[in-house]
Amino acid sequence: MRWLGLPLAQLLPLAAGAAGAVVLLYVLKLRRRRVVVPYSILWQRVLRDRDASTWFSRLKRLLSLLLQLLLLALVFAALGDPRLTASWADGRSVVILVDASASMQATDVLPSRLAGAQVKLREMIAGLGANDRLLIAQMDASVTPLSPLSGDRAELERAAERLRATDTRADLRRALGFAADSLRGVERPEVVVLSDGALGDAAAAGEGLLEGVPVSWLRLGSEGSNVGLTGLSVRRYPLDKSRAEVRLQLDNAGAEPATVELSLYGDGRLIDVSTLELKPGERLPRYYQDLAGADRTLEAVARVTQGRDLLPADDRGYALVPERRRARVCVVTRGNTYLEAALLLDEYLDVTLVPPERYPVRGGFDVTLFDGVAPPVAEDAGAALYLALPAQGGPLRRGRRLEGFGFDSWDAKSPALRYLALGDVQVATGYSLRPEPGDRVLGASDQGPLLVGGRRDGRPFLALGFDPRDSDWVLRPAWPLFILNAIDSFGEDDASFLSSYPTGQPWYLPVPAPLERVSLLGPAGDEREVPVRGGHAVVFGEHAGFFTLRSAATTPPFESRFAANLAAPEESKILPPEALDLGRPLAPLPSFDAKARRELWHYLLLAAAVLSASEWLSYHRRLTV
Amino acid sequence: MGLLARLRPRRRARPAAHEDAGTLFDEAFLRKLESLALVSRKLHAGRQRAERRTRKAGSGVEFADHRDYVPGDDFRRIDWSVYQRFGRLLVRLHEEEEDLGIYFIVDCSSSMAFGGGAKFDQARRLVAALAYVGLANLDRVTVVAVRDGVAERMAPTRGKARIFRVLRFLSRLEARGSTDLGAALGAFAAQHRRKGLAVLVSDLYDPAGFERGINVLRYHRFEPYIVHLIDPAEERPALLGDVQVVDCETGDERAVTVTEALLGRLRDAQRGWRGEVAHFCASRHVPYFAAPTTQAFDELVLKVFRQGGFLR
Numbered sequence: 001m002r003w004l005g006l007p008l009a010q011l012l013p014l015a016a017g018a019a020g021a022v023v024l025l026y027v028l029k030l031r032r033r034r035v036v037v038p039y040s041i042l043w044q045r046v047l048r049d050r051d052a053s054t055w056f057s058r059l060k061r062l063l064s065l066l067l068q069l070l071l072l073a074l075v076f077a078a079l080g081d082p083r084l085t086a087s088w089a090d091g092r093s094v095v096i097l098v099d100a101s102a103s104m105q106a107t108d109v110l111p112s113r114l115a116g117a118q119v120k121l122r123e124m125i126a127g128l129g130a131n132d133r134l135l136i137a138q139m140d141a142s143v144t145p146l147s148p149l150s151g152d153r154a155e156l157e158r159a160a161e162r163l164r165a166t167d168t169r170a171d172l173r174r175a176l177g178f179a180a181d182s183l184r185g186v187e188r189p190e191v192v193v194l195s196d197g198a199l200g201d202a203a204a205a206g207e208g209l210l211e212g213v214p215v216s217w218l219r220l221g222s223e224g225s226n227v228g229l230t231g232l233s234v235r236r237y238p239l240d241k242s243r244a245e246v247r248l249q250l251d252n253a254g255a256e257p258a259t260v261e262l263s264l265y266g267d268g269r270l271i272d273v274s275t276l277e278l279k280p281g282e283r284l285p286r287y288y289q290d291l292a293g294a295d296r297t298l299e300a301v302a303r304v305t306q307g308r309d310l311l312p313a314d315d316r317g318y319a320l321v322p323e324r325r326r327a328r329v330c331v332v333t334r335g336n337t338y339l340e341a342a343l344l345l346d347e348y349l350d351v352t353l354v355p356p357e358r359y360p361v362r363g364g365f366d367v368t369l370f371d372g373v374a375p376p377v378a379e380d381a382g383a384a385l386y387l388a389l390p391a392q393g394g395p396l397r398r399g400r401r402l403e404g405f406g407f408d409s410w411d412a413k414s415p416a417l418r419y420l421a422l423g424d425v426q427v428a429t430g431y432s433l434r435p436e437p438g439d440r441v442l443g444a445s446d447q448g449p450l451l452v453g454g455r456r457d458g459r460p461f462l463a464l465g466f467d468p469r470d471s472d473w474v475l476r477p478a479w480p481l482f483i484l485n486a487i488d489s490f491g492e493d494d495a496s497f498l499s500s501y502p503t504g505q506p507w508y509l510p511v512p513a514p515l516e517r518v519s520l521l522g523p524a525g526d527e528r529e530v531p532v533r534g535g536h537a538v539v540f541g542e543h544a545g546f547f548t549l550r551s552a553a554t555t556p557p558f559e560s561r562f563a564a565n566l567a568a569p570e571e572s573k574i575l576p577p578e579a580l581d582l583g584r585p586l587a588p589l590p591s592f593d594a595k596a597r598r599e600l601w602h603y604l605l606l607a608a609a610v611l612s613a614s615e616w617l618s619y620h621r622r623l624t625v
Numbered sequence: 626m627g628l629l630a631r632l633r634p635r636r637r638a639r640p641a642a643h644e645d646a647g648t649l650f651d652e653a654f655l656r657k658l659e660s661l662a663l664v665s666r667k668l669h670a671g672r673q674r675a676e677r678r679t680r681k682a683g684s685g686v687e688f689a690d691h692r693d694y695v696p697g698d699d700f701r702r703i704d705w706s707v708y709q710r711f712g713r714l715l716v717r718l719h720e721e722e723e724d725l726g727i728y729f730i731v732d733c734s735s736s737m738a739f740g741g742g743a744k745f746d747q748a749r750r751l752v753a754a755l756a757y758v759g760l761a762n763l764d765r766v767t768v769v770a771v772r773d774g775v776a777e778r779m780a781p782t783r784g785k786a787r788i789f790r791v792l793r794f795l796s797r798l799e800a801r802g803s804t805d806l807g808a809a810l811g812a813f814a815a816q817h818r819r820k821g822l823a824v825l826v827s828d829l830y831d832p833a834g835f836e837r838g839i840n841v842l843r844y845h846r847f848e849p850y851i852v853h854l855i856d857p858a859e860e861r862p863a864l865l866g867d868v869q870v871v872d873c874e875t876g877d878e879r880a881v882t883v884t885e886a887l888l889g890r891l892r893d894a895q896r897g898w899r900g901e902v903a904h905f906c907a908s909r910h911v912p913y914f915a916a917p918t919t920q921a922f923d924e925l926v927l928k929v930f931r932q933g934g935f936l937r
Contacts, residue, residue, distance in 0.1 A: 032869040032880055038739035038859055039830040040872035042898060043879060046890045 005081030005601070015076040019069055026065045064615070071611050078604035091131025093149055093186040094590060095179040096121065097139045098163055099195030099220075101170035102571045105313040106196065108223040114165045116220050117194040121163075124192075125156045127592030135182055136160060139175040139195070141168035141504030142540060149182065166542040167313055167566045168504035170195065173205035180210045189213045190590050196221040197576040203583035214587030217580040224575020225254035227278060228314030229302045231285070231567050234294070234499045236322050244321055246288040248300050252278035253573040258307030262286070265301070266294025266321075275305070283569070294321050297546060297563070298499075314572045318546055318563040319499040326350045327487055330381065332359045333371035338469060339387070342480035349487065367490045369483075370394075372467060383460045383490035385483075388467035389433065395456045396439065396463060399432030402447050410443035415489035416453065416462060417442060419481055425473045430466025462486055500563040503544055508536040509562060512554050521548040691715040725764040726781070726821025728847070729756060730813060731798065733770045733777075735874045736830040737854070738800035743918040744854040748826045749795045750922040751852060753788070755824060755930075760785040767817070768794055771809035772802040775816065803874040806831045806838025814845035823847040826916075828854045829902055832875055836905060843909065850935060851906050851913045855899070860892045 005011075037043060098117050109116035121136065128134060133151045136159040138144040147159035176191070183189035191213055199205065206215070231249035252258050257279050264272040271293035278284055300317040309315065328350045333339065343351045354361050360378035368381040374393030377384055384395070391398050407422035422443060432448025435441055439454035442462070450465045468474045473482075501507045511518055511532055518537050520530045523545025530537050530549075537549055544566050550559040580586060694703055694714035702716045729752045737745040752768060759766040760783065768779040768791060779794040806827070813823075823842045829835040829851075842849040865888075870879045881887070899915065906913035912935060916925055 032867045033864075034871055034878075035862070035864050035868045036739075036871045036873045037862065038736040038828070038856075038873055040870060040875065040877050040879065041830075041832060042891060042894045043870050043881065045894045045898075046887060047879065047881060 003080045003082055006079045008080065011076055011080050015072065018072050018076070022068050022072060023065065026068075064618075067611060067615050071608050071615070074604045074608035074611065078601040078608065080601075082600045082604075091129065091133060091151070092188040092190055092590065093133050093135075093183060094190045094192060095135045095137060095149075095182050096124070096192045096194060097137050097143075097175045097179060099170050099193070099199070100138045100140045100163055100165050101198065102165070102167045102313045102566050102568070103170075103196055103198040103311060103574045104220070105165045106221055106223075106226070106311045106574045108221050108310050108574075112165070113196050113220045114163060117218075118160050118163055120194060120218060120220075121160045122157065124592040125153055125160065128153065128156075129592075132592075136163075137175065137178060137182075138163055139170050139172070139193075140166045140542070141171050143171070143175045143178040145178070145182075149186070165313075166503070167544040167564075168542055169568050169571050170199050171205075171504075172199040172202055173209070176206055176209045176215075180213070183210075183213060190587070191215040192590065193217045193580070194220060195580075196574065197580050198571060198574060199580070200570060203581045206582035206584070214590075215582060216587045216589045218589055219576050219580075221574065221576045223308075223310055224573065225256060225258075225308035226311045226314070226572055226574050227252050227254070227258045227260055227302060227304050227307065227309050228311065228569070228572030229300055229317040230283070230314065230569040230572055232298075232300050232317030232319050232500065232565055234291075234298050234319040234321050244291050244294060244298075246291050246298065246300075246319070248286050248288075248317060249569075250276065250278060250284045250286065250302060251569050251572050252280060252282050252284075252307075253575070254308065255280050256307050258309070259305045261303045261305050263301045263303070264288065264291070264294075265297075265299040266291075267297055268299075269293065296321055296323070296561070299546075311572065311574050313544075314566055314568075316544065317500075317565050317567070318544060319565070320546070320561055320563040321499070327366045328352070328363060328382075329487060330354055330361065330363060330365040330368040331371065332356055332368060332373055332375070336371050336387075336469070338474035338479065339369065339371060339483065342483040345480050346484050346487075367487050377459065381459075384462075385486050385490075386461065386463040389431070389463045389465055394463060395454065395461050396436055396452060397434040398465065399434050399448050401429065401431055402427075402445065402466075403429050405430070405445040405447055405450075407443045407450065408446045410451070411440070414440075414442045414453070416482065416486045417451075418485055420478045420485070422473075422478060425471055425476065425478070427466050427471035427473070429470050433463060433465045460490055462489075500565045500567070501541055502568075503541040503564050503566050504568070505541060507539045507541050507562075507564070509539065509549055509560070510535060511537050511549060511551070511560070512558055515551050515553055515558065518549050518551040518558070521550065523547065690718045692718060725759075725762075726817075726819050727756075727759040727764050727766050728813070728817065728821060728823045729766070729768045730810065730823060730825045730827075731768065731770050731795070732772075732804065732806075732825070732827030732829075732854075733798050733800050733802070734772050734804035734830070735801050736804060736828055739873055740856050740858050742800065743858075744828050744856050745798075745800045747916060747918045747922060748852075748854055749798065751916060751925060752824075752826055753792055753795060754922060754926045756791045757785060757788050758926075760787055760791070765819075765821070766791065769813055770798050771806070771813065773805035774809050775812045776802070776809075778816070804831045805833060806835060807833055807841060810838040810841040814841055814847065820846050821848065822850060824850045824852060826852045826854065828856075830874070832872075835902060839906070839909070839911060843911070849911050851902070851911055853899070853902060853913065853915050855915055855917045857917055857919055860895050861888055862891075 098114075098121065100114060104112065104114040104117065106113050125134065128151065131151065133149045134147070134156050135149040136146045136156060138146055146162050147156055150156060179191045183191070191210060193215065195217065197217070197219060228251050229248060230251045231247065234244050234246045236244050246264070250260060250262070257277065260276045260278060262274050262276055263270060272288065272291070276284060276286070298319045298321055302315045326348045329343065330352045331339065331343065332354050334355060340353070343349055352361070352363060352365070356373045356375060359375050360381070362378075362380065364380045366382040367385060368377070368383070369385045369387065372388040372390065374386060374390045376393070386394055389396075389398060405427050406425050410417050410420070410422050412418070412420070430450065433450065433452045435449055435452045435454065439452050441449040441451070442453050443449075443451035451462065453460070453462050455461070468479065473479050513535055516532050517529050518532060519527050520537070520539060521527045523543060530539050532538070541564050544564050546561060546563050548559060548561050551557065691704060691707065692715065694716050698716050704715050704717045707713065707715050731748055731752055733745075737748065756766045756768065763783055765781040765783055766787075767781045769775055770777040777794070777798065779791065782790055806829070810825075825838070825842070831838065839849055839851065865883050865885075867880070867882050870881050871877070903913050903915075914930060914935060
């Protein structure tokens with residue numbers, strides 16, 4: 001016999017105390033109500049026979065006490081949850097991985113595949129053998145155990161209730177790894193995957209995991225008609241930030257052609273509707289150029305007007321339009337026509353020209369351009385761009401003098417140098433630069449670094465080793481683009497701006513330095529606290545939509561919005577495969593059809609209930625009193 | 626105004642006899658009462674001329690018997706028709722009509738007041754009605770209250786105008802104390818030498834047994850009538866569970882767990898005991914009348930008592 005409930009060390013004192021209390025109650029003399037009768041002789045006549053059986057009455061009273069004690073013993077034994085040792089070894093330990101990825105929201109199983117999985121799960125729980133134990137885990141981009149390895153049906157039912165679909169892809173390998181860890185060292189391990197089979201490369205996922213452990217698959221869903229919005233991004237034009245360019249992508253994963261009405265909402269208002277025809281299996285990218293009307297948010301909605309669309313989760317896309325803000329730029333120069341001309345190209349720059357002898361000036365600038373000078377940088381100077389870095393005062397040292405050189409290499413991925421072709425720039429004279437540890441060389445000739453980026457005292461900077469006017473760069477389109485890119489790279493309108501984050505991975509969202517926790521307001525209106533690590537709020541993205549990070553701990557209060565998208569073409573392919581290829585044969589589904597549980601506590605409680613009913617009946621029928 | 630209200634003591638001036646008689650009972654009931662008379666199976670010697678026959682040969686009109694003529698007899702009483710037929714001188718004897726002594730013995734023990742006093746009220750109503758019948762027939766009516774002895778006694782009285790005296794006496798009575806019918810009726814018999822009807826109105830809850838009291842009346846040559854007051858509510862008391870039963874007269878206590886079955890047995894015991902009383906009375910030719918409190922007292926008087934031969 002094994003006891004799985006309350007430990008005996010707790011059970012026995014509790015039982016002894018309760019038994020003592022019952023005995024004490026029986027020993028206490030009953031306080032009777034006084035009732036006046038007109039003629040007690042008649043009562044004496046009636047009770048004469050009972051007097052003759054007083055000893056029997058006492059015996060019955062004793063029987064009543066014994067009955068109560070037996071009742072207590074049964075209840076406490078049930079609390080101990082006894083199991084027969086012989087049958088204990090027969091139990092299976094099953095990890096059930098329930099796919100809660102976006103494709104499980106498909107409606108070919110009503111109301112959804114995930115709801116169908118919950119029904120199957122409840123059937124399994126209902127048919128669970130007395131010694132079987134289940135662990136229910138939600139499988140999406142992460143693995144979330146919803147219950148311990150338990151045979152408690154109520155607990156498992158509650159776990160099944162907690163299953164929620166997410167807008168992510170399922171990570172089967174991670175889930176199988178979790179199952180392998182959970183089943184290590186237990187008897188008769190098994191794994192059941194409840195999924196529609198949209199699990200990517202399942203063979204690779206199962207490689208090297210759960211060797212010798214039967215893994216079975218319960219297929220959910222049967223159809224694949226679906227049109228999904230599998231990509232959405234937006235950016236502002238660098239030179240006309242009132243307009244934006246949108247790229248989106250539609251996938252018809254079904255076997256039938258579909259007509260899709262595509263609507264774009266800017267800041268919640270409908271700004272464009274178009275109708276698209278998609279052939280079976282077609283992927284259709286679409287660009288919206290010069291899109292006006294979206295200042296902050298952009299939402300795309302695909303609605304199938306002809307054909308079937310079984311997965312609503314991929315019919316919407318969300319993007320945040322980069323914030324359009326006038327950058328305050330301070331130019332410390334003795335006069336540079338080319339530089340001033342380049343700055344005139346962006347109407348969203350608020351430029352202040354300052355001669356070197358009047359620097360510093362107060363103004364709270366985002367960027368300060370030092371043209372051939374390097375005075376001490378003011379506190380509110382923002383980022384710094386040095387042109388023709390002087391020998392003294394700059395963030396880094398000048399190297400040797402160079403003549404007749406050009407850019408032999410440059411970092412095209414750098415935000416400052418995007419769209420630029422610098423290979424044919426010719427420079428008459430200049431200096432190489434000596435970057436310090438942590439600095440990045442963005443452009444260099446074969447004779448040394450020419451353009452270096454880095455950070456000094458928390459302030460980003462770019463430094464150019466030559467005067468652009470000593471080159472033909474200023475005559476090329478690359479010159480104003482470089483200036484504007486550099487300013488953009490310092491500001492928030494930088495090239496690293498993400499119009500939306502992909503779900504199913506951690507999001508690192510920049511927040512002001514002093515904050516340690518911020519609130520995250522989800523698309524459904526739910527709000528929760530998220531931690532901040534290294535200046536970034538860390539959130540695991542599970543749902544698509546618009547989110548808001550906010551905190552009242554700063555002045556003014558911090559608030560930042562961002563968008564998240566499923567954007568996973570694989571999840572839009574919802575037709576379940578005929579077989580799940582795990583790289584090895586799948587085991588047949590284990591049977592969950594136990595007719596009766598061999599848990600003894602049910603019977604103990606039943607016996608206690610029967611005894612209690614008997615006691616109640618006998619008491620009120622005055623059989624035992 | 627109900628009879629019970631009439632039984633309450635009043636301080637107002639005593640009304641005229643015919644007026645009170647008219648308001649005590651309703652007119653129809655009074656007329657019915659006046660047409661009734663208590664039946665005595667025996668002939669008791671009276672002291673005053675009245676409407677009751679006696680064994681004494683007297684001046685009454687009812688023929689009783691013949692006897693041989695002896696010198697000194699009134700010639701007018703010789704039955705000449707008998708002499709003509711048989712040649713013997715026989716004197717006609719007539720029954721003397723005298724008054725009847727009627728004693729109403731009211732049980733005033735605590736048990737009579739049990740259950741709200743329904744039995745005690747019923748007893749006083751019945752005694753009042755029966756006393757009116759006796760008074761209307763010019764019988765000598767005496768009311769005696771007993772407990773474990775004679776508690777109170779109303780002096781003998783005649784004539785229906787005296788009904789108010791009876792009512793005042795009854796209204797003063799209180800139900801308290803314990804019952805000892807043997808001792809009480811023994812004392813009653815010792816105090817009343819003149820025999821007559823002895824109407825015992827009681828619930829007969831005597832811890833020493835009801836038999837002794839009735840036997841005392843019989844042995845002292847009274848003609849006992851038993852009016853047994855019964856409260857049906859006592860058959861099935863509204864109690865269940867563990868109780869301490871206390872006798873209202875003796876104070877005896879007993880721990881009882883009352884169940885439905887026990888209540889059933891109590892009801893059976895009650896009925897069995899009443900059967901014993903009835904059997905005892907019948908076997909000794911003592912008229913017995915059960916008087917439930919749930920039965921209207923006028924119905925008892927006009928119907929039950931007449932059918933039982935108590936009234937004619």
